[in-house]
Amino acid sequence: MMPPITISGLEDRAAQSKPRHTPPDRESPENRALHYKPDLRYQDRKHIRGLSSRSGFARCLTTISGVFPEDHVATKGRVLPRHRSLWGTRGICARSSVTSLLLGVGSMETKVISGVQFSSLPSNYIRPEHERPRLSEVMECQNVPVIDLGCEDKSLTIKQIGDACQEYGFFQVINHGVSKDAVDRILEVAHEFFSLPVEEKMKLYSDDPSKTMRLSTSFNVKKETVHNWRDYLRLHCHPLEKYVPEWPSLPSSFKDVVSRYCKEVRHLGFRLQEAISESLGLDKDNIKNILGEQGQHMAINYYPACPEPELTYGLPAHTDPNALTILLQDLQVAGLQVLKNGKWLAIKPHPYAFVINIGDQLQALSNGKYRSVWHRAVVNASVPRLSVASFLCPCDSATISAPKSLANAEESTIYRDYTYAEYYKKFWSRNLDQEHCLELFKN
Numbered sequence: 001m002m003p004p005i006t007i008s009g010l011e012d013r014a015a016q017s018k019p020r021h022t023p024p025d026r027e028s029p030e031n032r033a034l035h036y037k038p039d040l041r042y043q044d045r046k047h048i049r050g051l052s053s054r055s056g057f058a059r060c061l062t063t064i065s066g067v068f069p070e071d072h073v074a075t076k077g078r079v080l081p082r083h084r085s086l087w088g089t090r091g092i093c094a095r096s097s098v099t100s101l102l103l104g105v106g107s108m109e110t111k112v113i114s115g116v117q118f119s120s121l122p123s124n125y126i127r128p129e130h131e132r133p134r135l136s137e138v139m140e141c142q143n144v145p146v147i148d149l150g151c152e153d154k155s156l157t158i159k160q161i162g163d164a165c166q167e168y169g170f171f172q173v174i175n176h177g178v179s180k181d182a183v184d185r186i187l188e189v190a191h192e193f194f195s196l197p198v199e200e201k202m203k204l205y206s207d208d209p210s211k212t213m214r215l216s217t218s219f220n221v222k223k224e225t226v227h228n229w230r231d232y233l234r235l236h237c238h239p240l241e242k243y244v245p246e247w248p249s250l251p252s253s254f255k256d257v258v259s260r261y262c263k264e265v266r267h268l269g270f271r272l273q274e275a276i277s278e279s280l281g282l283d284k285d286n287i288k289n290i291l292g293e294q295g296q297h298m299a300i301n302y303y304p305a306c307p308e309p310e311l312t313y314g315l316p317a318h319t320d321p322n323a324l325t326i327l328l329q330d331l332q333v334a335g336l337q338v339l340k341n342g343k344w345l346a347i348k349p350h351p352y353a354f355v356i357n358i359g360d361q362l363q364a365l366s367n368g369k370y371r372s373v374w375h376r377a378v379v380n381a382s383v384p385r386l387s388v389a390s391f392l393c394p395c396d397s398a399t400i401s402a403p404k405s406l407a408n409a410e411e412s413t414i415y416r417d418y419t420y421a422e423y424y425k426k427f428w429s430r431n432l433d434q435e436h437c438l439e440l441f442k443n
């Protein structure tokens with residue numbers, strides 16, 4: 001007979017897990033049994049080796065169901081009511097292979113969701129009713145500003161950019177100078193990365209936001225109570241020679257492809273900052289000078305197909321803490337939504353365009369004239385979605401202080417002076433979906 005089995009998993013999530021939504025059809029005993037296939041850790045390691053086949057795994061599941069009362073599971077050696085276990089009442093669902101089922105072994109635990117199959121949404125991803133995305137009410141944004149950076153008339157382009165920053169806080173750019181090949185290749189390598197075996201990806205996992213390279217999930221797993229249906233690879237990208245050595249070495253082309261993309265996107269970002277500076281009536285280099293030697297970060301976001309997209313987010317509403325975001329949306333799959341006049345609008349991907357978001361620092365530097373746009377990413381039931389966000393960030397010591405020419409009549413500015421390091425620390429100490437972080441820096 002098989003020895004007793006203990007079940008482990010994402011203990012940090014287990015602690016936060018609160019059932020919020022339990023559709024009646026899921027609660028039949030058959031369904032509970034079907035949906036309940038937790039991570040496993042064997043007290044006696046030698047039995048792992050014996051479980052290298054599907055039939056071995058089937059035997060161990062049989063043992064589990066024979067050991068615990070129907071409504072209880074074992075977590076960290078303790079038998080708990082099912083609703084207090086790792087994934088709440090609805091459990092981890094069928095996984096593709098024995099290998100991924102065994103990731104709970106030893107100190108390595110499955111925390112990512114890409115490469116793991118779920119047939120229902122675990123309860124700690126389910127938003128309370130009033131926070132859900134209400135997808136059927138979201139209209140497509142019909143008049144997204146699409147700005148042609150190849151236009152000969154530079155003053156027209158600058159005016160279009162200024163208008164878009166003021167009215168929307170975001171716009172799309174075409175003829176932007178980033179090559180089609182660089183875009184195609186980064187999307188390809190990003191897909192390859194997230195298709196790596198879970199155990200390979202887990203080597204890069206961290207939930208410490210101060211790390212300069214990490215694979216993570218959701219947003220800030222240590223702070224949040226409800227998680228988001230997203231895995232992401234976060235990289236520092238400038239200077240490249242400092243950070244590239246720590247980037248993933250699989251897929252083997254990753255470093256070359258991503259480095260090239262970063263250089264092209266950085267160049268685009270600076271062109272845009274110059275145009276934004278001029279659109280505010282400042283010298284072309286004024287904004288760039290205030291921001292100092294800018295950092296560049298990247299989030300390669302992967303949103304797996306989600307069993308219940310109505311109940312959760314890929315990323316909930318947030319503004320970006322940096323200066324400027326250059327977002328490459330999946331060429332085929334929509335998911336980005338922006339808030340305009342109190343309504344969420346879907347931004348349909350425009351082939352090979354970038355979505356440019358004004359970040360919090362440009363809102364502060366423009367003395368509130370330009371808006372750091374609230375945006376969110378929603379997920380869908382049928383296909384995974386990918387996006388690549390490049391963030392241009394002021395250097396840590398940059399003092400964010402709106403130029404005097406942009407101050408109000410009484411010479412006051414909306415926000416007090418602060419350093420970017422101070423702002424960034426505050427941003428990561430909070431949940432993503434709280435009030436606008438800039439509110440905390442008002443005069």
Ligand SMILES: O=C(O)CCC(=O)C(=O)O
Nearest residue numbers: 299301335336377387389
């Ligand atoms: O995936 C998207 O469309 C949005 C990504 C985003 O907002 C972010 O990475 O901050």
